Amino acid sequence: MDATTLIYIGFLLTGTAVTIKFQPAMAVAIAYLAGIIFLPVSTMTVPDTNHVSADSPYWIMPVALPSVGFLTKASVASLTALCVALFRSAKTFADFRPHWVDIPIFALCLWPMLQLASTDASPDAVQASLYLFVIWGTPWLLARLFFNDRDGQLSFIDAFVGLTLLLAPIALFESWSDARIYQWLYGPHPFADVGIDRYIGHRPLAMFEDGNQYGLWMCCAALMAIWRAKHASVDTHRTARKIVAAILLTLAVASQSVGALVLLAFGAAILLSGPALMWLRKAFVPMALLFALAMSVYLSGVIPLRTIAKETAVGHAIWSGLRASGRGSLSWRIGQDQKALPIIQENLIAGSGQWDWWQPLGGRPWGFILLMVGQFGLIGICLAFSSMLYAMWTRVQPVGQSDHRNRRFSAGDPGLVFAVMMILVMLDALLNAFVILPLLLIAGGLVLPSKGSSPDRPSTSDT
Template identity: 55%
Template sequence: MNVMAMIYMAFLFLAIAASSRMRPVQAVTLVYLAGIVFLPVSPPVDNLPSLESAGASPYWVMPAALPADIFFTKAAIASLAALLVALLFGRSRLNGFRFHWADLPILAWCLWPLLQSLWVDASPAGWHSSLYLFCVWGIPWFLGRIYLANRNDQLIFVRHFVGLSLLLLPIILFETVSEVRLHELVYGPHPFADVGAQRYFGYRPLAFFEDGNQYGLWIASAALLAIWRAKHAAAAGRSRSQLAVALLLLVMAIASQSAGALILLFAGLMLMLFPPAFRLLRKAAVPALVLFGALMAVYLSGALPLRTIAKETTAGQIVWSTLRASGRGSLAWRIGQDQKTLPAIKEHIVAGSGQWDWWRELGKRPWGLPLLMIGQFGLIGFGLAAAIALRALWIQISSRVEEEVSGSRTRNPAAVLAILLVMALIDAMLNAFLIMPAIMAAGAISVVRSRRRSE
């Protein structure tokens, strides 16, 4: 048994031991979130081109959100551990589960690689990819549907998300001061240890996340949830401790110096604190989705030569220079990485190549998750995955969510979970990872309307 297997087994043992004294909802959510936060990232895949030896960062490492040659990633282990806890200690909830048509997109997404493998030479095999997607996407979705079915359950999720994020503070302080990655001390080398480490001021922590940007988005999401808790605790006259936690996480988010995550946090706070922003969102949701689809089509077609515009036009050079001067040159670089992979994507754009490393001959992979998904599973797979989130978001946008976020009576956490999901989706456009608990949140809020009608 290798070291990684021993770590995973130890986590399963601790999860079972701790869960025996908890309520099922608390155990399932805490085990899942703790696994995502504290388990190590996957070890590098063997027999790949050594870009690192050529002086480049190892960009070939795949995110845990998509299947590759490695099956047991931190996302898979966290999901399996939570499912095991549910089977051992929460059978009554499982037995009460009823299938809903809103579950069709997640099932279709998980089964798509198996169907795809009927006409493409898939690597890994279709059954392998389907099983992985079910572990990493399907299990969190259904656990969210079952164990986060009401306001009290969702409040437990929010509390655990905030509490576990707060436990990162000693790690963050250690890495910021010492400029040493704790992951390397505890688990071994991290493939993205030095990517984006130097920030505007000092050194950005990483903890046990897949990427420094992922850490930044996680802390920003935790700050959003903590501020929401503090706002509603104030109405109950018990806001001091909640306010302190919210301020601390907000400082941690700012100190992460992840500009994209902070912009998303600011936008999320506007939606959460100002009801007119939600009303505007409801009116603009469909046009925004249509516009996004059009822009995505143009981007994938390559009809807009962004690299040529940036290098050969005056306006493009001004934008490029401005981004570099502001320290945001990475944004243009990421777009450039994506643009270079478009010809390979177009070869199998509808159904996908079925190859997890379809980009290997290029010596680089796209930096955004959508293009990685389309290259492997095509527009069909991407559409199925997008439908998972769109269903949950439509439920919230089409209802009076502004009352749930800011109202003094309902204080339903479903809407703030929807904001968390939106932040994760937008960030994934330019980053290869996804905040996987957002999938659990999507499952939790995907049938809100039906549940209300039944009540």
């Protein structure tokens, strides 16, 4: 048994015990988020393949998708949170009532079994399905049980902000040093040096899968802290929360992840501006349709971006401008995606069922969406995100256009933060493989709020 497995077992046992003093929703949030933040990513060994170079780290897959191993920080965090939930509030599970909106997520978890009819699954279909149940199904279920009202959502936000704040010493150290705390604690990290050099100093990694994921996580924490400070119900709490928000905003800016910071600015504009919120409500459906159309065109390869970039003056100028501005990684990511499109199109609808479907390329694409399409097809993508999109849509509709009009979210309700966070994380997943896994808790928490929840009543977290 290797050291990483021992750490996982230790976390599962201690995480269940340590959270005993917290209310169930807070205990579940802490158990899950602490695992995602502080555990080692996985036992990251070179896979047995003839097509992937051991000199490149890009064979490492995001833990949000099943690949060569079952034990990862994501699976251990989910199982720990599930144990905490069963230990602290087993009766809550008996009160759970499935809804049709749950079907797509749980169908995704079964999809590898259905793919057996046309593919040779890798990993084994049973293992892949079980992994998806743990990584996707379990957080979704826990969110439906514990984070579907105001108090539960505030508990999640407070846990996210508080645990992220504990990373401040690591962030400060790694910003000014090229040393990595992860390597001191857990051993080599394949992405330790990828994107480490920034405009000033270095971008921290902490215990995340990738520096890009760290940057987006910090921006999400800062966005939550800013909203929490604005809507704190007690003045003394508001002052403390402003200090926390300022610290996390500083850490987010110091990460120097330009794409994540743009998303942070976009999210803050929606949360803090009434006109921006109204614009989102009016534009949500047209934006979703336009996004679906753009993705369809992109996946079809109708517009040959690589050819345009290499053989036209305009394309060459844009690509050169990106490199000159220090954003050459964007052009590289798009190039990786474009190279993968011919292979994806071979099994575009149902997917290949193979975690390493990209092997003939010698390296994988960089976007999570393409990685999922290659493995599970367009069917898998629709199953994964349709429930989330439905949850967001019902929350941004004006009164009179939603089936949940009596539960409409106001600017001071945490459900709006959840909806905006989902938009940011899903946009980031287009160009980054390492998604923010609490997306599942956030999305599940938006589905069918409990009838007793009220957007404007005081929270027990603030009283």
